[in-house]
Amino acid sequence: MNPNAAPVRKQNKRREKEVVILQAAEKIFAEEGFGGATMQLIADAAQLPKANVHYYFSTKEELYRQVVSNIFDVWLQAAGSFEESDGPAEGIGAYIDAKMEISRTRPAGSKVWASEVMHGAPIIQDYLETTLVEWTNSRIQAIEAWIAAGLMDPISPRHLLYMIWATTQHYADFGHQIQTLNHNSPLSEDEWNRAKDSVKTIILKGIGVAT
Structure with missing residues (x-):
């Protein structure tokens, strides 16, 4: 018998x-x-006694910060393409693909982040000032290197990131509006793929990258 089982x-x-x-x-x-x-x-949604929730997370703030941290970890993984790619077509293109897919599969996470930031980040301001700043600066360095190598137009890396975030997260934060405009139906698999391709084409062509 395995004593570690x-x-x-x-x-x-x-x-x-x-x-x-x-x-x-x-x-x-x-x-x-x-x-x-x-x-x-939260306990009701998890179909657990409230005492069980408090056993794992002693306070609502602790639980909230873990939710936000998990959301950001998913976004960090999506940005791995910056290090793994030789140029902006692959790196930024894969990042857009990943962010669009996250908006499709984890819309609630994007809404949590958006709501927190729109209210002045009262709970996670320290997280924004450390983790987010460090992450953003590292992405800016990668984009600046591609610009220096002549692989894309000399645009502002920071504003490019803002545009990507705003565009991809729109599909999560304003999902109801998109569904309404789509004849009151969620986007199908084909419609999602067309949306991703369109967003990639518009952004990459806008920064002088061939698609």
């Missing part, structure tokens, strides 16, 4: 519970905002 099962069970709670919290924070969300609402 029981601790491993316990650890896996804990992780599974945390995932369920975090998914429920992301949904509730997106719908209610930080102020309107309660641990009881």
